[in-house]
Amino acid sequence: MSTESSSLEKLSKDETLRLRKTYIGGSVTLFFKEDPLKIVRGKAQYMYDEKGNEYLDCINNVAHVGHSHPHVVKACNEQMSLLNTNSRYLHDNLVIYAKRLCEYFPNKLSVCYFVNSGSEANDLALRLARSHTHHEDVITLDAAYHGHLTTTIDISPYKFEKMKCGKKEWVHVAPLPCSYRGKYTREKVPENEIGELYAQEVQKLINNAHNSGRKIAAFICESMVSCGGQVVLPNGYLRHVYKYVRQAGGVCIADEVQVGFGRIGSSMWAFQSQGNDIVPDIVTLGKPIGNGFPVACVVTTPEISKSFEKIGTEYFNTYGGNPVSIAVANAVLDVIESGNLMKHADEVGSYLLSSLQTLKLKHPLIGDVRGKGLFIGIDLVKNQETKEPAAEEANYCVRRFKEEGIIMSTEGKYENVLKFKPPMVFTMDNAKYWLRVLNEILFEIESDDALTSGSISSRSSNISESFESSSEN
Template sequence: MEKGKLDKQETLSLRKKHIGPSCKLFFKSDPLKIVRASGSYMYDEEGNRYLDCINNVCHVGHCHPHVVSAATQQMAVLNTNSRFLHDNLVLYAERLTALFPPKLSVCFFVNSGSEANDLALRLARTHTGHRDVITLDHAYHGHVTSLIDISPYKFNHPGGDGKPDWVHVAPVADIYRGKYTDKDYTIEQLSEKYADEVKMLCQKSSKEGGRVCIFYAESMQSCGGQIVFPPGYLRQVYKHVREAGGVCLADEVQVGFGRVGSHMWAFQTQGDDIVPDIVTLGKPMGNGHPVSAVVTTREIAESFGATGMEYFNTFGGNPVSAAVANAVLDVIENEKLRENATEIGNFLMQEFRQLQKKHELIGDVRGQGMFLGVDLVKDRETREPATAEAAYINKRLKENYVLLSADGPYRNVLKFKSPLVFSLENAKELVSKVDSIMEEMKQVEHCVNGVVEQNGATEKPSSKSKKHTQWITK
């Protein structure tokens, strides 16, 4: 072992000793120690190479040389408090806002998606004078207290306190396994029915005296299971919320910066006329460097400033962060990563739908660009989620040097969100290995005793399954 380096067990021991126990690791029973990365690959301490289908943080590829160079060059010259004038900040703000509809022209730079969403709530409350928040079921918007309060993904799960009285939860517009599905309604009907749920919450809020301040939603919901809203949904929702005196937020922390391929921002896939009042950005903005932003209207920004309370963020938009963020945009544009997201995403959708014809385990394939979900089921008619099977597939993929995750309310959705540099060769490797593992499962499928581990949590599959199969993942 190299002098001064810890072996894996030493690293794990120190982590257990000094890092909070609620900070969980992927693959708890056999966590990976990653020591370097490049492009679409990550490498462990033994030199094993893993195909990264899980990392939406390193958006333009791990350790991209252009991004690394921008950071090191600026760090060698200056990094300081954002309250000094510096060209990097204003030039990046000009470039960033040019990528949005003209109405969205003012930036607040912060350090994380959580910080962006927290500030957005302050902006909305100041501007509207209202209190109440409408959020979507299964949503997650960040780890700070204000956002745990509006994230059912947290407050409805172990350790959560439930929702505050000023939070109203609308069913997510999941047309496959939501409150209303494509079994019973057309796409147009589904858009209207899910939007009407938000309308009713607006009316409820007004009657109770709180009044709607803001509607929070990821433009495509990630933690809920890679959900793509039916066409027309956001148009109707935004209309209802604005009529109630609220504003509308598009959380692009997971899906922004060209991940959907066809557009820079996922909210644009709902129509050219769909313009939120506030957009929050995070993870991909700095390719792993901590930089994020709130982009909003001049009107909302001036309402916030009119209170007389000064807002400053010591590190938000500092010279190094702005240089890094600018370099990320360079790479997206120069390497045509939006076009790559479309090409590879279309290929993966096509191939996963071919696998769907072959494997009854696949109930639904959905998504756009490099934001895809494969919903696994025990029975296609009942759509009973195949939680244990998803966990088993992820375990076997890891053993075959591919990193993927599962999410959704039942943790049965294989969740693809790789760096945008993912290649056709990478895509073929992923599909081939998923296919091979599903074939393997057909051959060995039988009843066994055991529990299933999924990213540190243990679960037993539903006893309602006809086959009662439990897949051991340890």
């Protein structure tokens, strides 16, 4: 081991990349594989590379209140200087935050379990559901992602469909309830019926499971679907699904790991956008709760908590709920409240969505614009009538955004959806700049010069095959 002390920021980018390739597993991927960014500093909605170049961060929903927020940093430093231990000792931070957090939920959701990540939260949610129902099977959505643990990969088609292990017998996959690109769309059926029609697909899965002698433990669903393509659930979907699942003896899990803490602007939790009376049995939280610090949470009912106690195994998590992570979580909540960040997300998000609908009229590449608050997806298509996914064009957009100092990424089954989930401090001026750059990039792609220059490759066979098969459904 070298005794020479040097800051990692002083390594050349090439040396950093070489060391990463040598010592870090190859499956740990990077953004911008051809020319990855080396990020050494972050502030608010901006990140900076080793040369001091500034990038507007439009995809980091983890740095919820902004990179390196001074109030969050101060809370972390102060608590770290006093104590960091496990939750088997009494500590005020834990109980104060749990009480404070539960006040944002409907009354029946009043018991917390603190963990370290969204993956852990969803894993624990499954344990709670199975302890309470004494059933095993889980209903999940097509293209869903709920974490990287063995159990959460098992309920994440986004992952297991690409793996040899495939789908487990106890997993049932419901169609992604997308009203633009799915089994039931606005073109085929009245919009006010779409939610119920997709919910009936869940009822069919329940019936099939029961006919096979299986029982449903839980239905798990992101309250707005992220990896599946920034999909907003159709109205009435959760109302009907929750009813069917509960009638079958299962519980309903709302995954708010990516969309919680006011991101949608109109409410603290995205499940509330389906109606004030829609209340899940278990809610999982992660990512924004600690602004990048490893902390996550499961919130559930006293009844489900009691069932978990009855199985006779204590629950202990070495780092979950430690004083430092909870000090950070408290500070994040401070900033959300004092900065009126929910209202801010609503105002900026409404402006963006309205402006994007106007851009859609100008650009045939835009097939659909969907979202709420600072959770937005732009579905790019080669043809607005056939909805053929424009994956290459989406990837071109991401590369060009980077050249303009903006960090973007793609999402969805065909990687053709531009995803937009910036820190909540993203400003109206940021929005106007982002829209101007997007407009210019789309004009580039649609021009003859861009199409004939070779910048955008022809559609690959696997994308073509995927689209053709989806068109048959």
